[in-house]
Amino acid sequence: MGTVTDASKDATGIAFIDKKVTVVFVLGGPGSGKGTQCANIVEHFGFTHLSAGDLLRAEIKSGSENGTMIQNMIKEGKIVPSEVTIKLLQKAILDTANDKFLIDGFPRNEENRAAFENVTKIEPEFVLFFECSEEEMERRLLNRNQGRDDDNIETIRKRFKVFMESSVPVVEYYNSKGKVRKIDAARPIDEVFDAVKGIFSQFSKKAT
Ligand SMILES: Nc1ncnc2c1ncn2[C@@H]1O[C@H](COP(=O)(O)OP(=O)(O)O)[C@@H](O)[C@H]1O
Numbered sequence: 001m002g003t004v005t006d007a008s009k010d011a012t013g014i015a016f017i018d019k020k021v022t023v024v025f026v027l028g029g030p031g032s033g034k035g036t037q038c039a040n041i042v043e044h045f046g047f048t049h050l051s052a053g054d055l056l057r058a059e060i061k062s063g064s065e066n067g068t069m070i071q072n073m074i075k076e077g078k079i080v081p082s083e084v085t086i087k088l089l090q091k092a093i094l095d096t097a098n099d100k101f102l103i104d105g106f107p108r109n110e111e112n113r114a115a116f117e118n119v120t121k122i123e124p125e126f127v128l129f130f131e132c133s134e135e136e137m138e139r140r141l142l143n144r145n146q147g148r149d150d151d152n153i154e155t156i157r158k159r160f161k162v163f164m165e166s167s168v169p170v171v172e173y174y175n176s177k178g179k180v181r182k183i184d185a186a187r188p189i190d191e192v193f194d195a196v197k198g199i200f201s202q203f204s205k206k207a208t
């Protein structure tokens with residue numbers, strides 16, 4: 001549980017309102033199934049899904065002044081400076097009436113993690129971590145067919161390297177705090193979701 005506190009405006013220029021939120025970080029390598037399982041969690045447990053990658057891609061499309069920089073970094077498999085990503089996440093949290101958020105693909109490095117904590121003071125409830133072999137993730141990404149600039153073998157290899165070097169240490173950090181809930185994500189989608197459901201049982205089911 002965290003509170004987005006009232007500081008009227010922070011360093012990023014975004015106005016804050018008082019809002020108590022529950023945040024779950026969803027991490028895992030590229031193609032491990034984060035987006036797929038987040039959609040299931042939204043449907044069953046009433047969370048709002050915020051994908052850092054989706055927010056950055058929308059920012060490129062919007063013609064923002066940072067668009068070209070973001071596009072180049074994504075193409076190279078690099079991680080965009082956290083101030084850009086955090087601003088987008090904050091805005092999405094504040095613009096959404098819900099108080100339960102899945103933050104997918106963030107924090108992806110130590111800079112993301114420390115800056116988010118400093119700026120928002122939000123501590124994740126837990127970190128859902130999807131474990132999957134690179135061989136399987138590569139197969140999935142090459143079949144994803146979403147027309148993404150970064151789903152080509154050259155960029156995929158770079159993303160795997162960044163994941164191992166920069167993102168795994170973030171998972172280890174949360175693991176040392178007892179916050180990681182690890183899932184075997186190499187299994188079929190339904191079986192992965194069965195495991196996810198067990199972890200989310202503390203949250204009430206969405207009324208249908
Ligand atoms: N458990 C699974 N088994 C097989 N394919 C999967 C599984 N989970 C997701 N996929 C497929 O793999 C691709 C990557 O999944 P996605 O959810 O976009 O992963 P991520 O957000 O972690 O990159 C998509 O085409 C998706 O349909």
Ligand SMILES: Nc1ccn([C@H]2C[C@H](O)[C@@H](COP(=O)(O)OP(=O)(O)O)O2)c(=O)n1
Nearest residue numbers: 030031052053054077078079080105106108
């Ligand atoms: N916290 C983040 C998340 C994503 N990005 C950029 C860099 C990533 O390679 C791309 C794509 O991220 P996305 O989460 O959509 O990718 P996957 O779903 O893991 O395949 O976006 C970032 O710079 N910072």
Ligand SMILES: [Mg+2]
Nearest residue numbers: 034035051053
């Ligand atoms: Mg994704």
